[in-house]
Amino acid sequence: MLQHAVLLALLGSVVGCRQAKEVPAQSAPISSDRRDPLTEISAATTSEAQPLRECPAGTKLIHGGALEMVHRTLMPGSYEWEEKRTPAQVADFCMDETEVTVVAYRQCVDSGGCPKPGSGGRLCGGFNWGVPGRESHPINGVDWAPAAKYCERAGARLPSEAEWEWAARGRDEARKYPWGNETPGTKHANALDPDCNKELLANSYMIPGPSLYSSPDGFVGTAPVRSFPAGASRDGIFDLAGNIAEWTATSGDAETHIHKGGGFTSTDIAVSGRTNLGDGHPSTGMGFRCVRDAPPRP
Numbered sequence: 001m002l003q004h005a006v007l008l009a010l011l012g013s014v015v016g017c018r019q020a021k022e023v024p025a026q027s028a029p030i031s032s033d034r035r036d037p038l039t040e041i042s043a044a045t046t047s048e049a050q051p052l053r054e055c056p057a058g059t060k061l062i063h064g065g066a067l068e069m070v071h072r073t074l075m076p077g078s079y080e081w082e083e084k085r086t087p088a089q090v091a092d093f094c095m096d097e098t099e100v101t102v103v104a105y106r107q108c109v110d111s112g113g114c115p116k117p118g119s120g121g122r123l124c125g126g127f128n129w130g131v132p133g134r135e136s137h138p139i140n141g142v143d144w145a146p147a148a149k150y151c152e153r154a155g156a157r158l159p160s161e162a163e164w165e166w167a168a169r170g171r172d173e174a175r176k177y178p179w180g181n182e183t184p185g186t187k188h189a190n191a192l193d194p195d196c197n198k199e200l201l202a203n204s205y206m207i208p209g210p211s212l213y214s215s216p217d218g219f220v221g222t223a224p225v226r227s228f229p230a231g232a233s234r235d236g237i238f239d240l241a242g243n244i245a246e247w248t249a250t251s252g253d254a255e256t257h258i259h260k261g262g263g264f265t266s267t268d269i270a271v272s273g274r275t276n277l278g279d280g281h282p283s284t285g286m287g288f289r290c291v292r293d294a295p296p297r298p
């Protein structure tokens, strides 16, 4: 049973590797003139003498603070989770409300700023790139480097692991899941359900075992962003748990980066979970969102 759970957690990074040859990445809308919306907001508030501290449209202000990060890392080559606790300090920042969508990433590709992501595949919906009707799904099959590049072009960056965790845990509320401490249900997040599990088991991606849910969550693969409002975070961030696992800017081992939250093939979507499976293997279960430094306090 443990092995099954571990393998499922890993699957977000495994499914699709067989099909993925291309590397991709990206997030919020990209400005054609590349002005920084935060700079514009700061200038506007300064001149109007009625300072408003607002993040750009499509993002939420996350007030910073101190936290003790709880890292449960699935160790490469084993079936064990290694737990560590690390103190961290997070400054105020603005976080994308959603994972970067297919339509947003396409803008970057069409402008020549981002490489095409993985495409094709068949298990649990495969890759979203080029599939009609998935414009509002998260882009998947994007490796770390192009994800970071996408954010940079958007005047943003990938979140640090501490920022991601701070936002997902409801800041000082230290929630187990973004929505609170309630056991995950099909209303909360797109995680492994029987429909996807059936496909995975039939293709020998893992030893037989249970799904996270006993009934379908409505999506065999990825879901359009914002499909699980009951699973939104304290600050109104969607799909931090589930749908696709999200790259962070934080390095794990040498030349690799941590991703958080698990995806549609995961059975463990707690905030503390993290995987560090190495860059260079974009999969159907991996995507990202961007953050920005918050505007200065007035």
Ligand SMILES: [Ca+2]
Pocket (backbone or CB within 6 Å): 099, 239, 240, 241, 242, 243, 244, 245, 246, 261, 262
């Ligand atoms: Ca997610």
